[in-house]
Amino acid sequence: MSSMSTPFAPAGSRSRLTARIAALPAADKALLKLLFGAALLALALGLAGGFVTALARAGALTFFPDDAYRILTLHGVSVFFYWLYLIQAALLLVLAAAENGRGLALRPVAWLGAALMLAGFGVSEWISATGTPLLYDGSPELAVDDPRSVGFFALGYLLLSAGLVASAVSGIATVLQPRLRGDADEFSSIGFALFAWAGFLVVSAIAATNAFLPGVLWSLGAGPFPADHGTEWHILFHNLHYLPLMATVLVWYVLTEHLTGVKSIHGARMSKIVFAAYLVFVPPTSLYHMFLEPNLSESVRVVGSLLSLFVSVPTLAAFAIIVSSLEASARARGASGLFGWMRGLPWDNPAMANMGWAAVNMMVGITFAFVLIQGELAPLLSDTFFVPGYFHFFAAGVLTQTFLAAMMVMLPAFGGGALWRPAVLTRMPALVTAGLVLFGAAGIAAGFMGVPRRVFDVSYGGVAPAAWPVLMALVGVGATVFAVAIAVTVYGVVRTLLSRRTPAFQASVVDWRAGPDGVGAAPAWTGPLSVAALVAAMYVFTIVAFQLIQSLPIIAVGGGHGH
Amino acid sequence: MKNDELWLTLTIAAVWAVLAAVYAFVPSLGMPGYVRVWGGGAVLFLLLAGLLTAIGRKARQG
Secondary structure (H helix, E strand, O other): OOOOOOOEOOOOOOOHHHHHHHOOOHHHHHHHHHHHHHHHHHHHHHHHHHHHHHHHHOOOOOOOHHHHHHHHHHHHHHHHHHHHHHHHHHHHHHHHHHHHOOOOOOHHHHHHHHHHHHHHHHHHHHHHHHOOOOOOOOOHHHHOOOHHHHHHHHHHHHHHHHHHHHHHHHHHHHHHHHHHHOOOOOOOHHHHHHHHHHHHHHHHHHHHHHHHHHHHHHHOOOOOOOOOHHHHHHHHHHHHHHHHHHHHHHHHHHHHHHHHOOOOOOHHHHHHHHHHHHHHHOOHHHHHHHOOOOOOOHHHHHHHHHHHOOOOHHHHHHHHHHHHHHHHHHHHOOOOOOOHHHHHOOOOOHHHHHHHHHHHHHHHHHHHHHHHOOOOOHHHHOOEOHHHHHHHHHHHHHHHHHHHHHHHHHHHHHHOOOOOOHHHHHHHHHHHHHHHHHHHHHHHHHHHOOOEOOOOOOOHHHOOOOHHHHHHHHHHHHHHHHHHHHHHHHHHHHHHHHOOOOOOOOOOOEOOOOOOOOOOOOOOOHHHHHHHHHHHHHHHHHHHHHHHHHOOOOOOOOOOOOO | OOOHHHHHHHHHHHHHHHHHHHHHHOHHHOOHHHHHHHHHHHHHHHHHHHHHHHHHHHHHOO
16 A cells, blocks of 8 residues: 555545536526525524523423424524535536536526525525414425414425525526537536436426415315325425435536546446436335335335335445445555455545545444334334434435535535635544444434434323433434534535635645556455445344334334325 | 437326326315426426427437
8 A cells, every 4th residue: 555656636636526517607506606605594593593502401491382493494404405506516517618618608596596596595484483383394284273384384495495496497408508619529427417407307396386386276265275285295295305315416527527537437328327227216216215104005115115225326336436436546556455445545535534534434334224214113113213314324324414515516616715724624534434323323223212303392291211311311422423523514515605815725635647557457346345245234123123113012004204 | 329318208207197197187285286387397398308409319410
């Protein structure tokens, strides 16, 4: 390994990505900075709400039930909808503009999209703070006597959806520009991924309209009570699982090339197939969200269980492509050791650190996701703390860290400012992961023991098992650790967004594009081995879950409210 | 393979259309929302495939 040559890009040099961002028209930069700033505001609000919620679940804070659910609603709405979708709109537009090389097409449409999304953000935050707390799924059943809250809550999401459609239309028009100009006769793999992702955003907006328009109509007296909201929410919710994961993998592709110069060794065609696979697998895998419905037939349950196994195929395929491309390139430069080749990556670059730890979090999160979505376990676990215990590995560990990594690379290119304290930012992802491991381990154990998911006071008058408060206290400690670490990162990214200071040094990258040994001369096993280890871990934890649950004196009844 | 994008987009539209049809023609599934969403998605990706075809044709015509 010591003989491995890892040339660093000369200080001050720009990658194709950052050079193209730096060259964007001023109007595009202003729009993108507005979207990135709004996304960070949503993340900060959601982080604060989540932190307070975790402290309340740990017993460190006490709220009246309405206040507790209001905070939980603000947390979910801010993070799950506005952080994840404002940042996706921003990333779609900035990557499309960089792909085009000449800025955004249909710029007024992109501005209209931003205005609609920000209006939705304002409406959703306002009604969540002042109306009946509906939690992030906006279930009308929680406010049958308050149509005003239902209507405004639904209106917020409809505005967000309309804004996403406008952003997607601008994004599609932008990635098509090189072909319209005759500069290209096909998409790059990133261009095709952006094209497909934008289409998927539009479909998700259709799903959101299908779920929330009835609530608006009912509140106006123009339609019946939306009794089917739970089912319609499941369809939207299914899309909302895939969209940010597809965005994450796309960002990993982009950042890998920026940080190492390495593109997929499997070719653009394979990458396009993997990105298309996200969309191919979306509808067939949607049935597992219905496992909580008590009336679901056994045949549908069996088919849904089988199809759910495909749910992570595109993500794991993309992961394997990226890791094998990196490993093969490193070995072509003389790297050795099963995992030793990774030491040559630019780990002192905060974007690399965030991306690397995001991959670790993904492996843990997928393992427990598969435990949850099995037909026999879903009814037992879905209303327990198992769910927040595992999904924060995705929401915070994978998605948030990946999107923050993208901002660390892109934001300095917007205004020529400096990345805030890279040495501090580089240390945060490990801290985030440590907090998540504590939060997740305690939360998943609590879920196996039956701690309910959305009940703030789980003492049950002193008759609850003695382990419950201990586990929830550990949940609070873990949440505190990762919330503080993410808050430091968010602060650093905001400082970077506002920076006008010329960078004193360039965050390090390496150039692994060509090696003397030739790509493929030495086998690259880390990617496939990681996937094999993941499958083994899923198998083991599923057995453990069945053993634990069968040892508990409980009877499950389908709840039907969804995740 | 210049037509990768076209056949991939058409594959997406086809899969979504089949799923929409299943939900539409098996009423016992009781999920009309799936018909609207997957059906709407199938139409959208069909339109995007048409857009790719039109742009390809325009490019070939110079």
